[in-house]
Amino acid sequence: MTLETDADPVLERTGSLTTIVREKIERMILSGEIAGGERLNENALAAQLNVSRGPLREATWSLEQAGLVQIVRNRGVFVRKISLEEALHLYDVRSGLARVAGRLVASRVTAEQIAVLTGLYEALERARETQDQAAYNEGNRRFHTRLVEYTGNNRLISYHETTEKELRLFVRRGVLGPARLRVSNREHKQILDCIAKGDDEGAATAFERHILNGKQRMLESLSPAEI
Amino acid sequence: MTLETDADPVLERTGSLTTIVREKIERMILSGEIAGGERLNENALAAQLNVSRGPLREATWSLEQAGLVQIVRNRGVFVRKISLEEALHLYDVRSGLARVAGRLVASRVTAEQIAVLTGLYEALERARETQDQAAYNEGNRRFHTRLVEYTGNNRLISYHETTEKELRLFVRRGVLGPARLRVSNREHKQILDCIAKGDDEGAATAFERHILNGKQRMLESLSPAEI
DNA sequence: TTGCCCTAAATTGTTAACAATAATTGTGGG
DNA sequence: CCCACAATTATTGTTAACAATTTAGGGCAA
Numbered sequence: 001m002t003l004e005t006d007a008d009p010v011l012e013r014t015g016s017l018t019t020i021v022r023e024k025i026e027r028m029i030l031s032g033e034i035a036g037g038e039r040l041n042e043n044a045l046a047a048q049l050n051v052s053r054g055p056l057r058e059a060t061w062s063l064e065q066a067g068l069v070q071i072v073r074n075r076g077v078f079v080r081k082i083s084l085e086e087a088l089h090l091y092d093v094r095s096g097l098a099r100v101a102g103r104l105v106a107s108r109v110t111a112e113q114i115a116v117l118t119g120l121y122e123a124l125e126r127a128r129e130t131q132d133q134a135a136y137n138e139g140n141r142r143f144h145t146r147l148v149e150y151t152g153n154n155r156l157i158s159y160h161e162t163t164e165k166e167l168r169l170f171v172r173r174g175v176l177g178p179a180r181l182r183v184s185n186r187e188h189k190q191i192l193d194c195i196a197k198g199d200d201e202g203a204a205t206a207f208e209r210h211i212l213n214g215k216q217r218m219l220e221s222l223s224p225a226e227i
Numbered sequence: 228m229t230l231e232t233d234a235d236p237v238l239e240r241t242g243s244l245t246t247i248v249r250e251k252i253e254r255m256i257l258s259g260e261i262a263g264g265e266r267l268n269e270n271a272l273a274a275q276l277n278v279s280r281g282p283l284r285e286a287t288w289s290l291e292q293a294g295l296v297q298i299v300r301n302r303g304v305f306v307r308k309i310s311l312e313e314a315l316h317l318y319d320v321r322s323g324l325a326r327v328a329g330r331l332v333a334s335r336v337t338a339e340q341i342a343v344l345t346g347l348y349e350a351l352e353r354a355r356e357t358q359d360q361a362a363y364n365e366g367n368r369r370f371h372t373r374l375v376e377y378t379g380n381n382r383l384i385s386y387h388e389t390t391e392k393e394l395r396l397f398v399r400r401g402v403l404g405p406a407r408l409r410v411s412n413r414e415h416k417q418i419l420d421c422i423a424k425g426d427d428e429g430a431a432t433a434f435e436r437h438i439l440n441g442k443q444r445m446l447e448s449l450s451p452a453e454i
Numbered sequence: 455t456t457g458c459c460c461t462a463a464a465t466t467g468t469t470a471a472c473a474a475t476a477a478t479t480g481t482g483g484g
Numbered sequence: 485c486c487c488a489c490a491a492t493t494a495t496t497g498t499t500a501a502c503a504a505t506t507t508a509g510g511g512c513a514a
Contacts, residue, residue: 016300016467018288042496052469053496054281058288061245065292067382072241074475074496086363089380092331096323096383099435104319155294156323159386166382210327220351243497269466280466280498301466301505 035054036081067166082170091215102152104201146176244282263308280443309397318442329434331378333427355408
């Protein structure tokens with residue numbers, strides 16, 4: 001059965017059902033539509049997505065390798081739940097990735113790229129000044145993602161993206177206050193300055209410290225009960 | 228329902244066909260039985276492994292996420308070929324992972340672990356003295372793997388393992404000479420000393436440099452035609 | 455020969471049926 | 485009332501058949 005019966009007849013560049021389903025499930029997980037620890041019922045989900053179980057199962061094996069679900073034989077596939085300990089591990093891994101990213105970007109960045117990053121930094125300043133936590137979080141994600149993209153290292157980009165998605169499965173109730181937001185963005189500026197100067201060692205260290213400090217800020221924003 | 232997975236290691240039965248097939252294909256790829264760039268014929272491979280195409284396809288989606296194969300829609304799945312550029316990218320990523328590993332291990336290592344690592348180092352010395360390149364390579368792999376294991380960071384361990392397997396898909400014709408082998412193992416000793424002293428910053432930097440130096444050694448061992 | 459179109463074979467994509475395992479329900483005995 | 489246990493249902497594991505796409509090859513004209 002083809003997919004032409006679906007609502008997008010113009011799009012020819014549609015992927016295989018497996019990749020489509022994978023992305024749909026990923027969105028459901030990251031948006032919280034499917035909660036952590038919840039089991040994915042193959043029949044129900046396949047029916048909901050209008051596909052058979054074949055492509056659905058293929059998608060789950062891809063998602064398992066990405067760390068978003070866990071497959072237990074004869075029991076089913078469960079949405080990953082990230083513990084505080086695992087979140088801290090992810091921060092440590094990302095600190096290493098960040099160091100590499102800082103070093104690489106500082107040594108190959110272009111003028112246009114610096115302009116883009118500066119724009120993202122300034123957007124963060126505005127979000128910070130208006131105390132818009134949601135905008136700051138989104139802007140922060142954009143800044144980091146763009147910076148890592150500029151390394152041109154696909155593996156680094158992929159790992160950064162994967163760990164970022166996994167980290168979203170760790171739900172923290174705490175929120176960073178204005179003081180910590182200011183420090184966080186000051187660190188962004190510092191990274192940016194090192195990059196603009198071509199100081200690769202400085203950018204590497206600054207970016208690495210930024211992630212490790214972010215881990216600390218996350219920890220301090222937790223309520224005692226969550227630790 | 229809770230997600231409690233305390234599988235009895237004794238009663239652990241054979242995994243699903245998907246996981247079995249995944250490991251078999253992985254071994255075939257890493258051993259070179261299936262060459263880089265080669266296509267995996269689903270019918271033929273399924274017949275050879277005595278399974279149907281279902282589990283086989285699920286296994287390939289897992290392998291794709293691990294970077295060992297590439298799936299092209301309507302064309303098939305191909306064994307990844309790692310270019311020199313990609314290999315260099317992998318070295319860079321691993322330098323970041325190594326830095327984290329050095330820092331973590333130095334701050335939590337036990338006496339027994341130091342003894343194990345020292346034993347592995349001494350085995351490397353013996354292999355080096357007898358010019359046994361194969362033994363050195365295998366010992367080197369063991370030393371790095373064990374060291375990273377001692378971080379207790381599963382994500383770090385997983386990425387280290389994955390990148391190591393990917394790097395094996397980059398076939399280099401060059402071989403390190405005795406001088407480079409001596410330097411390489413001297414760096415191992417340096418890492419080990421920092422870890423034993425509990426010098427986490429020193430261990431981090433030493434391990435990071437060791438990987439970056441390894442990248443350089445690999446480059447220098449290539450014939451000009453390969454660059 | 456070379457280039458092109460058309461047909462047939464090979465191969466992958468998808469689905470549905472069947473088998474095996476786990477979860478649930480119901481029932482009888484204490 | 486509740487525990488043990490068999491029967492039933494629900495769910496996942498696996499396979500085979502069918503559909504769609506790509507690839508290979510042969511005929512034919514320029």
